[in-house]
Structures are given as structure tokens and as C-alpha cells.
Amino acid sequence: MSDLQDKIDRFQNMAMADPSNDMAHFSLGSAYLEAKRFGEAVTSFEACVKLNPEMTRAMELGGSALMQMGNTADAKVLLIRGYEQAASKGEMRVKDGIASILTESGIELPTVEQASPGETGKPLDKEPLPGKIGKWIFENVDEAQWDAWIGQGTKVINELRLDFSRVEDQSKYEEHMAEFLGIPANIIAKDVEDENK
Numbered sequence: 001m002s003d004l005q006d007k008i009d010r011f012q013n014m015a016m017a018d019p020s021n022d023m024a025h026f027s028l029g030s031a032y033l034e035a036k037r038f039g040e041a042v043t044s045f046e047a048c049v050k051l052n053p054e055m056t057r058a059m060e061l062g063g064s065a066l067m068q069m070g071n072t073a074d075a076k077v078l079l080i081r082g083y084e085q086a087a088s089k090g091e092m093r094v095k096d097g098i099a100s101i102l103t104e105s106g107i108e109l110p111t112v113e114q115a116s117p118g119e120t121g122k123p124l125d126k127e128p129l130p131g132k133i134g135k136w137i138f139e140n141v142d143e144a145q146w147d148a149w150i151g152q153g154t155k156v157i158n159e160l161r162l163d164f165s166r167v168e169d170q171s172k173y174e175e176h177m178a179e180f181l182g183i184p185a186n187i188i189a190k191d192v193e194d195e196n197k
Contacts, residue, residue, distance in 0.1 A: 004031065004034060004035050005035075007031045007034075007175075008028065008031045008032065008035065010160075011024060011027045011028035011031050012028060014027070014028070014159050014160070015028050015044070015047075017159075018159065019047075020051060021051075021155060021159060022047075022048045022051040022052040022055060022058075022152075023048075023152045023155045023156060023159070023176070023180075024155075024159065025044045025045070025047040025048035025051065025058075026044070026045070026048040026055065026057070026058050026152075026179070026180070027156075027176055027179060028044040029041045029042075029043075029044030029045040029048060029058065029061060029062065029065075030061060030179040032044060032065075033061055033064070033065055036068075038065040038066075038068045038069045039065075039069060041061070041062070041065040042062055042065045042066055042069070045058045045059070045061055045062030045065065046062060048062075049062065049078075054085065054089075056082045056085050056086040056089070056091055056094045056095075056098075057094055057180060057182065059078050059079065059081060059082025059085070059098070060079070060082050060086075060094055060097050060098050060101070062078050063075045063076075063078040063079035063082065063098065063101060064101055066078065067101060067105060072105060072107075075101075075105075076102075076105075076107055079098050079101060079102055079107075080102075080110055082094065082098050083095055083098040083099065083102065083109065083110060083112065084110060084112050086098065087112040088112065089144060090122075090142060090144065091142070091144070091145055092142070093140055093141065093145070093182060094145075094182075097182065122142055122143040122144070123138075123142055123143065124137070124138050124141065124142070124143055124146055126138070128146060132187050133174070133178075133183060133187060133188060136183055136184075136187045137181065137183070140181075141181055145181065148180075149177060149180050149181055152176075152180055153173065153176065153177060153180075156172075156173060156176045157173065160172060174188070
């Protein structure tokens with residue numbers, strides 16, 4: 001069985017064990033998206049958004065999956081909702097990601113009210129983690145997004161019963177964090193490469 005199928009199976013079990021766990025649905029959707037199983041990805045992201053209507057990253061990825069299926073009408077609705085929420089909360093990385101999907105599809109960006117300076121989008125005070133991943137987070141993730149991840153990350157630790165004294169458990173946690181925050185694969189690979197030197 002492939003690593004990707006193992007991941008899908010693990011997240012399916014999490015979502016079935018606790019259907020109210022928005023992070024389990026988000027992670028399952030991300031795994032389906034990676035496997036190019038777009039219909040199942042959409043179902044999982046929709047379940048996530050239903051449980052957590054503030055999860056703009058799920059709207060971004062769900063909209064992307066809908067676009068991959070050729071369902072532009074539903075994708076547009078979900079993406080615009082995510083774009084408007086991300087803009088109002090100052091989640092610039094998600095807003096820009098959604099803007100890219102909409103623009104590539106020839107859909108005009110809605111006019112939105114930006115978050116007031118100082119209200120949201122406050123940068124982190126320092127790198128929250130060592131290495132390239134910590135540097136990327138510091139440069140690309142604001143305090144509100146990081147706090148949201150800490151809440152979701154706690155669910156991941158509890159649901160998967162992670163023990164950080166085990167390297168494989170640390171890797172699982174980082175995998176979830178990368179999916180949630182949108183950390184590029186090349187940053188993760190470079191961090192791992194540096195650790196192994």
C-alpha cells in the first residue's frame with residue numbers, strides 16, 4: 001500500500017471516529033487532493049467548512065478541487081466566500097492563493113473591505129520553529145493564522161495520540177502543519193536535508 005493511501009486511510013479513520021473534527025476532514029481532503037481524487041476532496045473540504053465556517057484554507061483547497069473537476073460555478077461561490085473572509089481577517093496568504101485561482105480561471109475578483117491595520121494580520125514576533133520551516137512561517141504566516149494552527153495542532157496531537165519523543169510522530173505533526181499553513185514542499189525538503197547534514 002502506498003504512503004498516500006496510508007495517509008488517506010488514517011484520515012478516513014480519524015474523520016469516522018469523530019465526525020465533528022474539522023481538522024480530520026481538512027486533512028482527509030488534502031490527502032484526496034494530493035491523490036487527484038477531486039470529488040472526494042470536495043466532500044471532505046465541504047464537511048470541514050460546515051463544521052468550521054472560518055476555515056478559509058479549506059475553502060481555497062475545496063475551490064481548487066472543484067475547478068479541477070470543471071465545476072466552475074460551485075468553485076466560484078466557495079472561492080469568493082473564502083476570498084472575502086480571508087481579506088476581512090487579514091489572511092493575506094490565503095487571499096492571494098484564492099485570487100490566483102480565480103484570476104487563472106478568468107473570474108473577476110470581488111471588491112472587498114480589507115482588514116484594518118492593526119486589527120488582523122499582525123506579524124509574528126519571532127520565528128516559531130527552528131530551521132527553514134520556522135523562517136518560512138515567520139515570513140508568510142501572521143499571528144492569527146499561527147494561533148489557528150496551534151488550536152488545530154492540539155486536535156492533531158490528541159486525535160493521533162502523538163508522542164513527540166518519537167521522530168515519526170514529529171513528522172506526522174509537521175505534515176499536518178504544512179497542509180494547514182500551505183508550507184511549500186521544497187521548504188520542508190530543504191529543512192529535512194539541513195537536519196540530516
